[in-house]
Amino acid sequence: MKFSLIVHASPFSAQTSSTAYRYAKCLLEEGHQIFRIFYYGDGVLVANQQIAPPQDETNLLTSWQLLAKTHNLDLVVCIAAAVKRGVLDDNEAQRYDKKNANLALGFELSGLGQLAEAIAASDRVITFGN
Amino acid sequence: MKFSLIVHASPFSAQTSSTAYRYAKCLLEEGHQIFRIFYYGDGVLVANQQIAPPQDETNLLTSWQLLAKTHNLDLVVCIAAAVKRGVLDDNEAQRYDKKNANLALGFELSGLGQLAEAIAASDRVITFGN
Amino acid sequence: MIDKKSILIINQSAPYGSSKARESLDVALTCSIFEMPVSLLFIGDGLYQLINNQSPDALNMKKHEAMLSALPMYDIEKIYITEEDLESIGLTENDLAMPVTLIQRDAIASLIQQNDSVLTF
Amino acid sequence: MIDKKSILIINQSAPYGSSKARESLDVALTCSIFEMPVSLLFIGDGLYQLINNQSPDALNMKKHEAMLSALPMYDIEKIYITEEDLESIGLTENDLAMPVTLIQRDAIASLIQQNDSVLTF
Amino acid sequence: MTLHVINKTPQNKSLYLNMLNGLSSGDAILLIEDAVYSALEAHQSLFKALSPDDIQLSALEADIQARGLEDKLSPRFSSVNDQGFVKLSCEHDKIVSWY
Amino acid sequence: MTLHVINKTPQNKSLYLNMLNGLSSGDAILLIEDAVYSALEAHQSLFKALSPDDIQLSALEADIQARGLEDKLSPRFSSVNDQGFVKLSCEHDKIVSWY
Numbered sequence: 166m167k168f169s170l171i172v173h174a175s176p177f178s179a180q181t182s183s184t185a186y187r188y189a190k191c192l193l194e195e196g197h198q199i200f201r202i203f204y205y206g207d208g209v210l211v212a213n214q215q216i217a218p219p220q221d222e223t224n225l226l227t228s229w230q231l232l233a234k235t236h237n238l239d240l241v242v243c244i245a246a247a248v249k250r251g252v253l254d255d256n257e258a259q260r261y262d263k264k265n266a267n268l269a270l271g272f273e274l275s276g277l278g279q280l281a282e283a284i285a286a287s288d289r290v291i292t293f294g295n
Numbered sequence: 296m297k298f299s300l301i302v303h304a305s306p307f308s309a310q311t312s313s314t315a316y317r318y319a320k321c322l323l324e325e326g327h328q329i330f331r332i333f334y335y336g337d338g339v340l341v342a343n344q345q346i347a348p349p350q351d352e353t354n355l356l357t358s359w360q361l362l363a364k365t366h367n368l369d370l371v372v373c374i375a376a377a378v379k380r381g382v383l384d385d386n387e388a389q390r391y392d393k394k395n396a397n398l399a400l401g402f403e404l405s406g407l408g409q410l411a412e413a414i415a416a417s418d419r420v421i422t423f424g425n
Numbered sequence: 426m427i428d429k430k431s432i433l434i435i436n437q438s439a440p441y442g443s444s445k446a447r448e449s450l451d452v453a454l455t456c457s458i459f460e461m462p463v464s465l466l467f468i469g470d471g472l473y474q475l476i477n478n479q480s481p482d483a484l485n486m487k488k489h490e491a492m493l494s495a496l497p498m499y500d501i502e503k504i505y506i507t508e509e510d511l512e513s514i515g516l517t518e519n520d521l522a523m524p525v526t527l528i529q530r531d532a533i534a535s536l537i538q539q540n541d542s543v544l545t546f
Numbered sequence: 547m548i549d550k551k552s553i554l555i556i557n558q559s560a561p562y563g564s565s566k567a568r569e570s571l572d573v574a575l576t577c578s579i580f581e582m583p584v585s586l587l588f589i590g591d592g593l594y595q596l597i598n599n600q601s602p603d604a605l606n607m608k609k610h611e612a613m614l615s616a617l618p619m620y621d622i623e624k625i626y627i628t629e630e631d632l633e634s635i636g637l638t639e640n641d642l643a644m645p646v647t648l649i650q651r652d653a654i655a656s657l658i659q660q661n662d663s664v665l666t667f
Numbered sequence: 668m669t670l671h672v673i674n675k676t677p678q679n680k681s682l683y684l685n686m687l688n689g690l691s692s693g694d695a696i697l698l699i700e701d702a703v704y705s706a707l708e709a710h711q712s713l714f715k716a717l718s719p720d721d722i723q724l725s726a727l728e729a730d731i732q733a734r735g736l737e738d739k740l741s742p743r744f745s746s747v748n749d750q751g752f753v754k755l756s757c758e759h760d761k762i763v764s765w766y
Numbered sequence: 767m768t769l770h771v772i773n774k775t776p777q778n779k780s781l782y783l784n785m786l787n788g789l790s791s792g793d794a795i796l797l798i799e800d801a802v803y804s805a806l807e808a809h810q811s812l813f814k815a816l817s818p819d820d821i822q823l824s825a826l827e828a829d830i831q832a833r834g835l836e837d838k839l840s841p842r843f844s845s846v847n848d849q850g851f852v853k854l855s856c857e858h859d860k861i862v863s864w865y
Contacts, residue, residue: 215381251345515709563800636808
């Protein structure tokens with residue numbers, strides 16, 4: 166089946182983002198397809214390449230990146246939520262006159278239309294929220 | 296009186312950080328002294344200089360910076376919480392092999408000892424949490 | 426072309442205290458622009474979003490009530506609350522910022538059944 | 547020199563689901579290292595932190611129970627829960643990971659009174 | 668004497684219960700942010716055990732106005748502005764935040 | 767048929783009430799994260815109105831084990847692993863998250 170996930174929780178203060186990752190991994194292992202993962206609200210914070218978790222804790226950012234690379238996943242970060250939270254790609258860094266982009270590799274900033282499209286195109290949509 | 300504030304909530308998904316700012320401002324207007332403001336948990340996210348709020352929304356980061364500058368405030372960001380969340384000063388950026396520092400001007404990364412000291416040194420401690 | 430799946434958005438969060446109410450509204454408007462039929466249900470703390478005479482100037486925030494009143498212009502007209510919730514906070518329809526459809530709590534299940542996809546905020 | 551103000555930390559959050567339980571513990575240990583007397587109260591959902599036989603390997607998280615058992619080594623020995631809370635989740639002291647002091651709910655007010663500063667998580 | 672500051676809606680019954688268990692005579696409760704909904708008449712059963720002479724009840728003005736509650740509050744609660752919040756903080760020797 | 771996924775402790779009564787109001791015959795409830803505490807025997811009054819033939823009740827294994835609840839669950843709940851979560855997601859035509 167074709168799934169889309171909405172990840173809507175801070176990856177640092179709630180378990181939710183990590184549950185979403187485990188679910189996504191299991192979906193793929195079970196042979197299902199992931200149309201898109203849409204990060205919204207504080208969920209976008211996982212795409213900040215500056216993140217440096219302690220060595221003995223899971224790095225959710227690199228986990229998502231690896232999963233995306235292996236399975237060619239479409240990881241879309243809500244652009245309005247991201248810019249407000251200081252997660253910027255090259256375009257937005259330039260637009261807002263910030264020195265550096267910090268959107269992690271493998272993620273893409275885009276609008277809420279991508280969420281609407283994901284709902285339309287998927288057999289199942291599941292929200293991981295907090 | 297001498298106050299310290301603990302700010303312990305995402306500035307993007309809860310009102311709390313903004314309430315803390317209003318309270319701090321009012322304290323100073325009323326002639327009180329602020330010993331320290333300690334940002335903890337997702338509260339540290341306000342110190343990311345990449346933040347670019349929409350024009351018609353309050354920029355909490357610049358509000359704190361201006362208040363700190365005017366009143367010479369000690370804005371301390373929990374270093375463990377910040378590094379995990381991708382808010383790095385020059386030292387930490389270097390230590391974790393990241394290209395750029397992104398801690399906003401006027402804030403300082405330091406340990407929880409600064410919180411213990413603030414509790415010891417202040418007449419009142421108030422937590423703004425979520 | 427986007428499939429016209431119908432969406433039910435369940436709102437359980439009070440305005441201002443968290444950003445959920447705003448985020449929900451942005452999703453509702455977007456889905457409607459993409460011509461997906463959108464229904465909104467306000468239950469529990471979500472009902473507070475609809476209280477009239479909101480005045481958030483001192484908070485430097487946008488008036489949530491005003492943003493909600495724009496919904497009919499985006500062709501979002503299916504807006505539900507439950508009689509039980511309204512009664513439980515001691516208010517009446519006169520205290521609300523916009524016309525809504527009153528349902529009984531036990532009709533929530535059929536709203537969920539009738540829509541293709543359900544989001545919660 | 548740091549004044550030896552006594553601290554009460556009130557824990558109301560379940561472990562694993564949020565980071566609050568961890569953050570609280572880090573503050574408790576730090577205050578204790580700075581020789582401030584620390585008391586811990588676990589109420590409501592906070593009581594779940596103390597349940598034994600936790601095994602979070604599949605979540606890739608640290609065992610919260612084990613971190614709590616280190617408290618006495620940091621001279622944090624005043625650990626309180628209420629009888630009413632324990633009873634309300636149908637468990638007994640045998641289900642807990644460490645020895646605690648059982649108090650009645652109406653003793654919470656005096657704990658707050660007795661300490662110089664109170665933090666909540 | 669303690670100032671208890673709470674910021675969640677009355678739906679969070681356990682949070683309110685924990686706060687009420689923490690009250691001593693002479694303490695004060697201040698509702699801020701989403702907690703101001705608790706000052707609605709319909710939610711006064713939350714506070715029924717409290718004697719008004721014993722525990723001072725107030726709610727933050729900016730949050731009341733934002734949420735359209737100005738004319739809907741129980742008379743048990745007085746509305747305080749930010750200066751009033753600071754004053755309450757000074758008058759009590761510690762502040763406990765319930766969130 | 768809908769899969770209802772909930773992730774908060776039983777303390778959040780309104781959240782559970784809203785979910786219960788949203789149930790139709792044939793739906794399933796899956797407790798994840800902090801919601802697995804609701805599978806404790808002491809909290810079964812939450813689900814008393816549900817007939818076991820009508821609504822399937824389960825809780826996520828990794829979250830149960832993490833929280834030390836393995837031997838403390840009500841027999842009404844079956845434990846499902848991540849594969850079981852995916853299977854439930856496929857078997858129901860939509861998923862509603864209560865958080």
